[in-house]
Amino acid sequence: MIKNVIFDFGQVLVHFEPEYMVRQFVNDEEDVKLLSEVIFDRLYWDRLDLGTITDEETVALCRERLPERLWEVAKKIHMSWIYNIPEIDGMKELIKYIKERHGVGVFVLSNISHYFADHSGEVDILKGADGCVFSARVGITKPDHRIFDYMCKKFDINPSEAVFVDDSEKNIKSAIEFGLNGYLFDGDAEKLREYFDKVLA
Numbered sequence: 294m295i296k297n298v299i300f301d302f303g304q305v306l307v308h309f310e311p312e313y314m315v316r317q318f319v320n321d322e323e324d325v326k327l328l329s330e331v332i333f334d335r336l337y338w339d340r341l342d343l344g345t346i347t348d349e350e351t352v353a354l355c356r357e358r359l360p361e362r363l364w365e366v367a368k369k370i371h372m373s374w375i376y377n378i379p380e381i382d383g384m385k386e387l388i389k390y391i392k393e394r395h396g397v398g399v400f401v402l403s404n405i406s407h408y409f410a411d412h413s414g415e416v417d418i419l420k421g422a423d424g425c426v427f428s429a430r431v432g433i434t435k436p437d438h439r440i441f442d443y444m445c446k447k448f449d450i451n452p453s454e455a456v457f458v459d460d461s462e463k464n465i466k467s468a469i470e471f472g473l474n475g476y477l478f479d480g481d482a483e484k485l486r487e488y489f490d491k492v493l494a
Contacts, residue, residue, distance in 0.1 A: 295474065295492050297450050298391060301435075301459040302403035305478050306385075306418050307378040314377040318366050331358045332371055341406035344429030348372065348408045375409055380418050383482030388421040390486065395493040401425040402444050402457070404434045424448050435459070436467030456492065458485065 303309035311333040315325050332355055340346040352368050359367055388399050401422045403409075410427040413419055426444045433440040445452055452472035459465050465475040476488060 295397065295454055295456055297398040297400060297448075297455040298489070299400045299402050299444065299450075299455055299457045299473070300388075300422075301457075301461070301464070301478070302401055302405060302419075303378075304460040304480075305381070305458055306401070307380050307416075309378055313379075314374045315370055317373075317377050318370050324363065327359070328363060328367060328370060331355050332367055338406075339434075341408075342404040342428045342434050344407055344432050348406065372408075375412055375416065378416075381480065381482065383486075385418050385421065387482050387486055387489075388418070391489050391493065392421070395489065397493060398423045398448070398450070400444070400448060400450070402435070402440065404428040435461070435464045438467060438471045441468055441471040441473060456489075 300306055311329040312325055315328045315332070319325050319328060337346065337351045337354060341348070341351060348371060352371050355367050355371070356364050391397055392399055399422050401419060401424075403425070405427045407429045410430050413425060413427070419425060424447070426440070426447065428434040428440060431440060431443055433443065435441075441452070441457075444450065445455070453474070456474045456476055457465065457468040458476045458478050459468070460478045460480075462477060465477045469475045474492070476485065478485060
């Protein structure tokens with residue numbers, strides 16, 4: 294019997310789209326492309342997710358790769374991205390639905406930075422969660438089994454009684470190897486609702 298649902302955050306609950314976030318501040322398409330590639334480079338974000346680099350250090354490293362005229366806007370983009378992540382249609386309603394209809398616990402497990410964790414209370418869709426684990430706080434990222442173990446122990450979740458929803462195939466594979474049930478999300482909230490109505494019945 295499934296008693297808990299664990300959601301990834303980016304590309305599951307919200308759209309994480311670098312160019313969209315940059316366009317909130319910049320119109321020139323060449324600048325949009327450059328800023329997107331530099332600010333959201335996995336070279337920095339993998340370290341942000343692990344909590345081994347600060348946002349201030351990241352901004353400084355970005356400046357080394359950008360013309361001076363873009364330094365200030367790059368800092369604004371980096372420090373404001375958490376406010377430019379629109380919800381995926383239907384997901385907030387789906388969280389409410391499975392909690393009320395099926396009575397399951399709802400949790401979030403995300404590879405994400407200290408900065409986001411510090412401001413996560415300002416993210417509306419997370420207010421429906423019963424608990425969250427952010428990788429930078431733990432110093433471990435998905436798909437490492439240890440972060441699933443940490444999640445389950447922290448919230449007293451039996452892996453066999455939980456479903457993990459992620460858009461990454463490697464994360465789902467790792468979660469299943471750990472003992473969780475897995476659902477590879479493709480952006481379709483209605484299809485996910487139908488799945489829940491079957492497995493949570």
